[in-house]
Every structure is written in structure tokens, then in C-alpha cells.
Amino acid sequence: MNILDSREDSEECVNDAFLKAWELIPPNHPQQLSAFLGKLTRNLAINRYRMQCAEKRRGSKTALILDELSEVIPSDSAIETEPEYKELINEINVFLKKLPLLKRNIFIRRYWYCDSVKEIALINGLTQSNVSVILNRIRKKLKKHLEKKGMI
Numbered sequence: 172m173n174i175l176d177s178r179e180d181s182e183e184c185v186n187d188a189f190l191k192a193w194e195l196i197p198p199n200h201p202q203q204l205s206a207f208l209g210k211l212t213r214n215l216a217i218n219r220y221r222m223q224c225a226e227k228r229r230g231s232k233t234a235l236i237l238d239e240l241s242e243v244i245p246s247d248s249a250i251e252t253e254p255e256y257k258e259l260i261n262e263i264n265v266f267l268k269k270l271p272l273l274k275r276n277i278f279i280r281r282y283w284y285c286d287s288v289k290e291i292a293l294i295n296g297l298t299q300s301n302v303s304v305i306l307n308r309i310r311k312k313l314k315k316h317l318e319k320k321g322m323i
């Protein structure tokens with residue numbers, strides 16, 4: 172819902188995720204079903220969002236969130252192979268594990284769940300300005316981490 176901002180589209184993505192899981196699970200055995208389903212649903216929502224944006228050329232909070240990360244994480248075209256993609260994901264996870272719990276949660280709420288800065292501030296008892304500064308610093312640190320590892 173945070174990505175698509177439409178109840179109907181969100182429900183359709185959930186249904187599509189269950190169908191996709193039904194097709195994928197017999198050969199694959201996910202270690203954690205909830206994470207597997209969450210990732211499927213999120214990816215379907217982002218793909219649907221990109222299709223809608225290509226058709227409508229409209230700005231939204233999801234576009235803003237993706238723009239925030241575009242300076243840090245290479246675009247799809249910069250990642251040429253599946254192993255490179257997995258290596259990038261692994262390095263982001265390594266970076267996140269080193270962050271203090273509060274900062275990690277703020278980052279995940281913003282870039283995985285697509286929560287607004289206002290929502291994150293309310294959840295964590297912080298000001299919106301404080302959350303924005305924390306996110307900016309985390310993005311800069313993530314960029315340095317990925318540069319150091321030769322990812323960007």
C-alpha cells in the first residue's frame with residue numbers, strides 16, 4: 172500500500188504474490204516463508220509502480236524514495252549479472268547489520284516499507300528533521316561502504 176497508494180492495486184499484488192509463490196515453491200524451499208512472500212509482494216508492487224509511472228509520468232512518494240537511493244545504489248543497468256546483484260544485496264545487508272538498531276530500523280522503514288519521514292518520526296519519537304538527517308547520513312555511509320567494496 173505504501174508503494175502503490177491504491178488499495179485495489181495492493182490487493183492485486185498480494186494475490187499475484189501468492190500465485191507466484193505457488194509456482195516457485197515446489198522447486199525452491201524458502202528458509203523463511205514470510206520474508207519470501209514479503210519480497211515477492213514488494214517486487215511486484217515496485218514493478219507495477221514503474222509501469223504506472225511510465226504510463227502516467229507522475230511524481231509520488233515512491234518516486235521520491237527511489238530517487239533518494241539512486242545516488243547510492245547502482246541502477247539495474249549497472250548490475251549486469253545475477254551474482255553481481257546478489258553481491259550488492261549481501262554488502263547492503265553487511266552494512267545494515269553494523270548500524271545501531273534505531274538507525275537500521277529507520278533505514279528499513281523508509282526504503283523497504285516506504286514509510287514517510289513523518290511516519291518514521293512518529294514511530295520513533297523523533298522529529299522529521301532528525302529522521303531526515305539520520306537517513307542522509309546513512310545513505311552517505313552506505314555509499315562510502317559500497318565504494319570501498321568496489322560496488323559503485
